Amino acid sequence: MPDEIKARYFTHATKEYEIAPEVKNLVTFERRNLKDDFSRIGVFDVIFMRNVTIYFGANFREELLERVAKALKPGGYLFLGSSESLPERCGAFSMHTSGGALYYRRAPGGDQRRAAMTP
Ligand SMILES: C[S@@+](CC[C@H](N)C(=O)[O-])C[C@H]1O[C@@H](n2cnc3c(N)ncnc32)[C@H](O)[C@@H]1O
The missing domain is CATH 3.40.50.150 (Vaccinia Virus protein VP39)
Structure with missing residues (x-):
């Protein structure tokens, strides 16, 4: 994944990347x-x-x-x-x-x- 996309849509507080909260908040989970x-x-x-x-x-x-x-x-x-x-x-x-x-x-x-x- 290009660095620019990682920087824009992920957080990187630890060794692992995590989807940024503002992206997560766009998602609705339903079963x-x-x-x-x-x-x-x-x-x-x-x-x-x-x-x-x-x-x-x-x-x-x-x-x-x-x-x-x-x-x-x-x-x-x-x-x-x-x-x-x-x-x-x-x-x-x-x-x-x-x-x-x-x-x-x-x-x-x-x-x-x-x-x-x-x-
Ligand atoms: C092998 S897992 C794949 C999970 C995930 N998509 C992935 O690639 O890691 C199959 C998934 O199909 C879901 N599934 C099977 N039958 C289903 C149904 N009738 N309606 C909705 N989901 C179903 C299961 O709950 C399970 O999460």
């Missing part, structure tokens, strides 16, 4: 069951859902990722775990890589059906 409807909690720029879909069967995984797509703004970002992938038929996202990391973006408009790899 939710992904099997329940979450369509009313908002529409997000980014969703981190690392190593969660691995617990679900193919049908629910597909349904969940379609619902996650609707919970993202067009062009919004989705991060999954490194061993997770999108279901074949989930066309709402395009796949991207950066610095060895893989992430997905909600199509700016509509369903892309085929995920495209971009550098």
